[in-house]
Amino acid sequence: MLIKGQVVEACEMDEETRCAHYHKEIDRIAIKFYCCDTYFPCYECHAEKGCGHPDVWPKKKFNEKAILCGACGHELTVEEYLDCKSECPKCTAAFNPGCNLHQHLYFQT
Template structure:
């Protein structure tokens, strides 16, 4: 496994891909503000999460809440939003389409 953190979800692989998002570049997990647990996507959190979905407020964007499934580096929300196309630690590509779903995770 590329990281030591637990990532919950449906069909989660070693690089945090799930049954909903499983292309080569789908390799991040997001720590949900409501429960403090990592999930690969909003759908996984809806299916097996805490049932109390809340987005990260802007005042908390310094918190580490995005996990690179390739190397295990935890990015702060601000860091992720600034460089959403690849991991600043290992340069693994992230799915640029994730930016379409930012509103599901971050204020």
């Protein structure tokens, strides 16, 4: 599905990247998976429709764009996302702070 000009893969998703697994108002990001260079709303969507070989972003690549704001389409680097305090730096839309619990599934810690 095309979200703000970016292809995002999921079984089910709304126009701000909320998926069947995470669909609260503040669930509005997609993560570009390092292993397949493809955006997914969450690790569960990647497990269902992804490459089958999950791999996390290495720290040396944290300066690359890997997060999509589902509200405005702004792409954040991993570093920007980790420092953004759960808010899009461009449009100030709130992101789910609970995503921090899953960082180890996306980024080298």
